[in-house]
Amino acid sequence: MSVITAPAAAPTERPVSRLESLLRARELGIALAILLVFGLTTLNNHAFARVASIQQLLIGAALIALLGVGETLVIVTRNVDLSVGSIVGLSAYIVGDLFKYHHNMPVVLGFVVAIAVGAAIGAINGFVTTVARVPSLVVTLAMLYIVRGVDGLIVNGKTIDPGSIPKAFTAVGYRTLFGIPWLAIIVAVVVATAGYAMRSFRSSRDLYGIGSNPDAAVLAGIPAGRRVFTAFLISGSLAGLAGALFLALHAQIDVSGGTGYELAVVAAVVVGGVAIFGGSGTVLGAALGAVLLNTINQALVASRISAFWNGAIAGGLLLVAIAFDRWLSLRVARSLQSAEGAHRDL
Amino acid sequence: MTDQRSAPPVLVLDHATKRFGAVRALEDGSITLYPGEAHALLGENGAGKSTLVKILAGVYGADSGELLIGGEPVTFNGPGASRAAGVSIIYQEPTLFPDLSVAENIFMGRQPLGVGRRIDRAAMNRAATEIFARLGVQLDPSRVARGLSVADQQIVEIAKALSFNAQVLVMDEPTAALTTVEVGRLFEVIRTLRAQGAAVLFITHRIEEAFASCQRVTIMRDGSFVRTAPIEEVTVEDIIRSMVGRDLDALFPKTPAAPGEVVLDVEHLCRDGVFYDISFQVRRGEIVALAGLVGAGRTEVARAVFGIDRRTSGTVRVRGEALPNGKPLAAMNAGVALVPEDRRQQGLVMEMSIDQNVALASLRRLRRFGLIWRSRERELATTWATRLQLRFSRMGNTVSTLSGGNQQKVVLGKWLARNPSLLIIDEPTRGIDVGTKAEVHRLLDSLVVDGLAVLMISSELLEVLGMADRVIVLREGRIAADLTRAEADEDSIMRAATGQSPAAAA
Amino acid sequence: SSSTTTTTTSPTGSATATSVKKGLTVYFIPKDTQNPYEVIADKGGQRALQELGGKVVVSSGTQDTAAAQIPSIQAAIQAHADAIVIAGNDPSALCPSLNQAATAGIKIVAFDSDISCGSSPVHLFINQANTEQIGTSEVDLLAKAIGSKGEIAILSAAASATNQNAWIGYMKQQLKKYPNMKLVSTVYGNDDPATSLTVLQGLLSAYPNLRGIISPTTVGISTAAQYLDTHKSLLSTLTLTGLGLPSQMKSYVHDGTVKQFELWNPDNLGYLAGYAAAGLASGSASLKADSKFEAGKLGSYTVLAPSATTGPSVVLGPPTVFDISNIDKFNF
C-alpha cells in the first residue's frame, strides 16, 4: 500500500469528567454571573434580596425570556427574527381593543387571539424566508417596519386604558403562586417544555442540523423549509403570547408596546450562549440571558447609581458578559483538546 | 455487458444527462449494479463521477435518461426519496454537522427513539460505537464533530452510510483521507456488505484500490460511459488508457537534482503543544518532503513557516532574510507560496470566479494607478489556465463549479502566478486523478529544474519516494529522521515515523 | 399670503373672531402621530379651524424626534401653509427649518413643548399651564398627602424632555420649602411602559422607605398606578401623584390607588393653539406683550411678555386637580 500506515494502537477514550461537562454547559456561566450581580448588589443594598425584589426580577425578565425561547429556535437554524417586538405591540393592542369593546370576552380568548396574530405574522416570515430563500434578517426587518406601520394605523393615537381590561386578565400579570409570579411560572413552563423538546425530539434536533450545516441538512433529507417555517411560526406565536402577557402586566397599551424589544431579545439570546450563526445554544441559556440583563438593569437602579449612568454600565456589562462567555468556552475547548491530544499521542 | 448473473440488477442508470447552464457535466451516465458486487467507477477529474452520484442520490434530477431500481423506473425528488429506495451515499465533500455529536451526525433524522418518541441517546451512542467497532476505529460518539480531523470526518461519513443497511451503497472517494489500515478495514466492511447481498459503487483515484476490492469496473471520460468490465479482464494500463484516452509516461518523472543555495532555513522552530525544535533547510532546485503519520504536525510546520500560525520560538529565513512571526503577507513578499491542504476552505474562495481566484494572491502586481484592471486579471488567469490545462467553461464561473482536480489546478495557478522562489505544497495530489497527478508531478519537476525550491507534504509514500530529494520524517511534532533520496525507502521512513527502531531516529 | 383683512378692534382691545381670514391652512405638527395626549390636542385644533372656516393638516413622523418633524415643516412650506403649530421634540434642532418657514411667511406657534430659537424665528408659545405652577403644585399635592416628610422620587419621561426638565427644575425649587422631604432619585422611563416599570421596580428596591412618587408624565403615572394597584400592600406607605389622563387613571382613582393628580384639558390646548395660529396668520393677533385675542368658547387671552426662558406666550389656565369627586366628569 502506498499510504503511510498508522500503528494499530487502540487508544482508549478518556471519560469526560462530570465537572468538565458541567463547565461545558454554558448556562452555568450565566447563572454564576446572575448570582454575582445579585450578590454584589445585595451587599450594597440589602433590600435587593427581599422577596418583592426577586419577584420583580422575575417579572421584569419574563417577557424577554419568553421571546428568547422563540428567538433561540430561529437563531439555531441560522436565521433571526427581528419582528418579535412589533408582534408584541400589535397583538397586545388588538387584544386590548377587543376587551375594550367586548369587556366580557373570555380571558382565554384574549390569549388565543394574541397567539393567532403572532402565528399569522410568524407564518409570513417563515413562508417568505423559506420559499423565496432570502435572508431572514431582511425579511423580518421588513416585517418590523410593516407590522409597526399596521399597528400605527390601527392604534391611531389611541390608548387602551386600564379600566377597559378585565381584572381576570390583568391578574395574570401580577398574581403569584407560593410567592412566584404567574408570569414567571408561565414563562418557566414554556422554557422547560421547549428546552425538553429541543433536546429530545427528532424534529427539533433537525433545527440544530439546519443551522450547523444547511447543505448537509438537505443531503440528510431533513425537510429544512418546513422546519425553518415551524421555527418562525413558533417564534411568532410566542411573541403573540408575550403581547397578551404585556397587556396583562401593564394593563394599558398604546402604539409603543414592545418597541426596541428585538435588540433586547437578540442581546439576551447572545448573552445566553446561543451561537448567532446557528447550530448551538439552548432556550434555558437564552432565558437566563434575559434574567441576567434584567438583573443588571434593576441592580443599577437599586445601587442608587445616577440614572444617567444606566445605559453606559448596562452596555459595558453586556460586553463583559459576552467576552466572559467567550473566554469560558475557549478554556473548555482547550481542555477538551488537550484531553484529545493526550489520547492521540498514545 | 458481459456479465452473466442470475440475479437481476438492483440499480440501472441508463443514458443519464445533466447540464449546468452551458456545462455538460454528464453526457451519457450509465451504470448497472448487481447485488453482491463491489463496482469501481473510475475517471479523470471532471469526468462526471460525482454528478452521476448526485443523480443516484436524488440531489440532481437528470435532464434525460432513466433510473431503475429493482427493475422499476423511479424519479427522486430529493435525497430522502433516494434513501427510502435503499440507496445510501457517501459524498465526496464531508457533510457533517459540526455542532452535533458524532453519533447524532450518523443518525440525523433517524435517531433511535425511546418512550414517548423521545430520542434515546444511550441507544444511539451504543449503535454508533457498534459501527465504529465494525470499522475498527475508536471515536467518542458523544463528542461534537467540530475539530475532527479530515480522516475522522471521513470515518463518520462511512459510519453514517453503513448505518442505513442499504441495498446500494455509493462511496465517492471515501479513501482520499484515510490511512492504509483504515482503508483495509473499509474493504473488509465492503466484503461483509457484499456477502449480505448489497451492491457497492466505489469511486477512487487510486486504481490499485479498485483491484483490491472490486469485481467490476466502469470507466468514464468527458461525462460519458466508456466501458464496464470484470476486474480480471483489465490491467492498470488498460484502465488508464480508457480514462485518459492515451498512454501515460513514467509515473514519477524525476530529474536528478542540482541543489543550489539555501532558500528556506528553519532553525529550532517550535510551537508549544504542536511541534518542537524543527530545523531544516530547503535549497534551490530540490524537493524536500515532510513525511510522517497523520497528526504528526507536518501541516502545522508549514502553517507556521508561512505565518498563518504564530511560532513560539525559532527562526525562519528565506534567502537569508528572517521572516516576521505570524505574517503571511511578509512570507509571500519574501517569495514563499503555500498550497494548502484543504483547497475548498483555505485554497479557494469558492463563490468567486475562476479568474479572480487565480489573481487573488497577485492583486498588488496587477495594480495600475492603484486600480485592478479586469483585462489584466483575465489575461493572467487565461495564461495559467492554459499552462495548467484547466477544464472549465467560462472564466467568470465560480470555482465551485469545477471538479476537484481542476480546483487544485486553480490553486496551483494562483500561487505559481506569483513566481515564488519557495513553494510549500501540502498534499499536492489528494483527490486528483492519475492523469492530472502525473501532470502535477511533471510540473513540479520542471519548476524545480528551473530553480524553484519545494517543500512538499504528502501522505502518499510513493509520491514522497518518487518526488523527494530529501525526506524529513516527523513524529509527534519532532524530527525523527532526515533522509537523503538514496537512504529513503518505505522501510526507513516507516520506522522513523512510528519510532520502531532507535537506529532510524538517529 | 399676507393679510388684507383690516381688523376691527372691539372696545376691550381684542380682535374679534370675524376678523380672522377664511380658508386658512394650518399645519399641526405633534411630537409624533401616535402621542395620545397630542392626538386629543390636534382634534381641538381641528375644531377651532373648522369654526373659523379653515383647515388643519396633521403631519409628523412615527418617532418623537426632531428629524422626523423636519419633513413635515418642509411639506408645510411647499404647500404654502398659513401657519404651523408645533410641539417641539427638541428645543433647538427645529429652529433652522422653522426659520425657513418663517421666511416663507408662515406664522409659528408652539404648544405642549416649546422651542427655543433665540431671536428668530419669532413665535408664540401656548403654555398649557404656567410651568412654575405645575412644578410647585405637584410638590404641594404630594406634601399634603404624606405630611410633608419622607423620601420621595420622580419618575419622568426621557432625560431630554424639555417640558419635564423644566417642571422638575421648579419641583426642586419648591422642595426647599419642605425641609423634611428629601428627593432621593429621579429616574427616566422614556414614556415606555416596560422601561418605566423596570426603573420603578429598581426604585422600590433601592429605597424601601420611599413615601412618595411624582410622575409628571402620563405613561409613567399610569404604569406606576398599575403596579401599586397590583401590590396593594405598598399603598399604606407610598403615595403616587403627577400628571395623567383622567381616562387612563379613572379606575385607579375609583379603587383608591391614586388619590389626586393633575392635568389640563389637551383638547382646549389644541383649540387655543388653533385660534392663536389663525389669528397670527390673519394679523388679528400679534406677539406684542399684553395684546389680546379671542379664542372662541375659551374667551379672550392676553399675550405675556417674554421672560428669560420663554418668548411671547399665552397660558391656557391653571391645571385641573382630579380626584374621586370629579374624575367621572372628564372624557379625555
Next chain:
Amino acid sequence: MTSDLPTMTPVTHSHSVVENGNGAPWRALLRWESALVVVLIGALVFGSSESPNFLNPTNFFYIGMNMGEVAIMALPLTLVIMTGEIDLSVASMLGLSGAVMGYLFSNGWSIWLAMAAALVVGVLGGAVNGLLVAKVGLPSIAVTIGTLALFRGIAEILLAPRTVTGFPSSLTTIGVVPIPGTQIAYSAAIFLGLAVVAGIVLHATPLGRALVAIGLQPEAAQFSGIRVNRIKIWLFVLSGVVCAFAGILLTLKNASVSYDAGTGLELNVVAIVLFGGVSIFGGRGTVIGVVLAVAIVGALQQALTQMNVQPEVQNIVIGVLLLISVVIPNGGEAIRRIRDRARRHA
C-alpha cells in the same frame, strides 16, 4: 488532456481555453441595481404626479438634507457588511460624537477642537468594536449591540438632561442651506463624494477585492495573504469615524445637540444597505445599489409626506420595498425550483 507538458515558459496561445459566449447582455438587466433604477424612476414619476411641488428643485435639496446623515453612515456600513460583519452601533456613535462635541463646546473649547475631538472619539469607538470583533473573536452583532448601549450611555452621562446650543451660525447654516448656486445639500454632496471613493475602493482596488474575499470565505482570504483581522479593525474604525463625522453634521444641521440624537437610526441605516442589494452574509453588493436605495427612500418619503400620507404608511412602504428587494432577485430562482420539483414529480 493533450500531451504537451506545462512548463514555466509562457504560453501565448490562449485559444485552447474554451470561452463560450453564454454571457447574454440582457442578463445585466436582471441585476438588482437595474431594478433599483426602475423603482427610482417610478418613485419620481409617482411623486410628481401626486404632488405639484415634487419636481421643484428645493425638494431635491430637502431630500438631500433629510437623508444626509443616514446616507453617509450607510457607506462604511456597506463595507463592513461586505466582510460579513455588521455594525449596529452606528447611530449611537453618531449620538456620542454629537454629545462629545456639544459637551466640549459648552465647556469653552473652540468649535474646531470640539469637532476634532468628536472624530477622535469616533476612531476610539470604532477601534473598540474592531478589536473586540477581530482580536477577541466575538460576533460583531453581539459586540455592536453592546456598544450601541455603551456609546449612547456615555453620551447620556456627558449631556443628559441638557441640550447644547449656540454653535457658530457660520457653521450651522451649512446644514440648512444648499451649496451656493445649486440645490444640493452639503451633506448630500459629501455623501456623493464619499460614495464615489467607496465605490472605487470596493470595486476596483485590491483592498476592495480583499473585502469581498473576506466576506465570502475568511479562511481562504487569510491563506491568500489578506490581513483579515487588520482590515476588519480598520473597517470598524472607519465606520466609527464616518459616523462621528455624520454626528458632527447632524449637530450643525440642528444647531443643537442632546444625548439622544439619532436614537434608533441603526435599523434605518441597515435597511437602506440591504435594500441596496448588499448581502447580509457578506461578499456581495455594490455601492451604486446603496446610492440608489438612498435616493429611492429619500424621494418616496418626501413624496409621501407632501401628500400627507400617514407616516405609518410610509413605514409599510419601506418594509414592502425591503421585502421586494430580496424576493425579486430570488423569485426567478424560486419559481425555477418549484417548476423543477413539479417536473420531477410528474
